[in-house]
Amino acid sequence: SSVAHVxxxxxxxxxxxxxxxxxxxxFFICIYLHIGRGLYYGSYLNKETWNVGVVxxxxxxxxxxxxxxxxxxxxxxxxxxxxxxxxxxxPYVGNSLVQWIWGGFSVDNATLTRFFAFHFLFxxxxxxxxxxxxxxxxxxxxxxxxxxxxxxxxISFHPYFSxxxxxxxxxxxxxxxSLAL
Numbered sequence: 001s002s003v004a005h006v007x008x009x010x011x012x013x014x015x016x017x018x019x020x021x022x023x024x025x026x027f028f029i030c031i032y033l034h035i036g037r038g039l040y041y042g043s044y045l046n047k048e049t050w051n052v053g054v055v056x057x058x059x060x061x062x063x064x065x066x067x068x069x070x071x072x073x074x075x076x077x078x079x080x081x082x083x084x085x086x087x088x089x090x091p092y093v094g095n096s097l098v099q100w101i102w103g104g105f106s107v108d109n110a111t112l113t114r115f116f117a118f119h120f121l122f123x124x125x126x127x128x129x130x131x132x133x134x135x136x137x138x139x140x141x142x143x144x145x146x147x148x149x150x151x152x153x154x155i156s157f158h159p160y161f162s163x164x165x166x167x168x169x170x171x172x173x174x175x176x177x178s179l180a181l
Contacts, residue, residue, distance in 0.1 A: 003071065018180035024064055026176055031060065049136040056129050063122040066115040080115070081107045 006013035035057070037043075044050045069080045084101050088094040103110025155161075 015177075015180055019176055022179050023176055024067065026172060027060070028064070030172075031057065046136070046140040049133060049140055052129060052133045052136055056126060056133060059122055059126050059129060063119060063126065066118045066122070069115045070112070070119060072112055077107060080111060084111075 003017065007017050008014075010016075035053075038050070038053070065079075065083060069076045084098055084107070087101070088098045090097065099105060101111070101114065102108070103114055
């Protein structure tokens with residue numbers, strides 16, 4: 001009912017909800033482009049950076065899944081039931097893990113409360129993992145597909161790349177708002 005309240009009673013609440021829902025899709029598009037670029041340039045050779053990136057991908061997918069369950073419709077309910085039941089395949093701990101996630105013996109209100117908490121907490125874990133990802137990236141250095149070793153061809157990050165990133169963010173935000181309208 002709180003989502004319905006935001007969509008119906010809060011000024012531009014419907015826009016915020018649509019931007020949140022469509023923003024997840026944009027985020028995954030950016031992630032898949034990032035993975036594709038990493039595969040193309042051989043970034044998987046830097047094992048620490050790549051492995052933290054894989055953990056980040058899994059965390060983002062978990063966040064999207066628990067967010068998908070939050071509207072609590074039939075698709076959400078059965079999606080939560082089927083996907084969480086997959087964890088019961090783990091030997092010895094599977095059933096206990098499923099019951100812990102459910103908060104009981106079936107998907108119900110306790111599950112929804114836990115998934116809301118996970119949907120709120122996972123982005124903080126993702127932010128910390130992103131910092132770790134960047135630390136490993138700066139330790140190994142970014143990929144150099146052209147093989148240029150000279151410092152003469154380098155330009156400073158700020159203001160050139162900062163401006164480019166700001167323009168790119170603005171274009172994505174404009175596209176997201178246009179899609180949400």
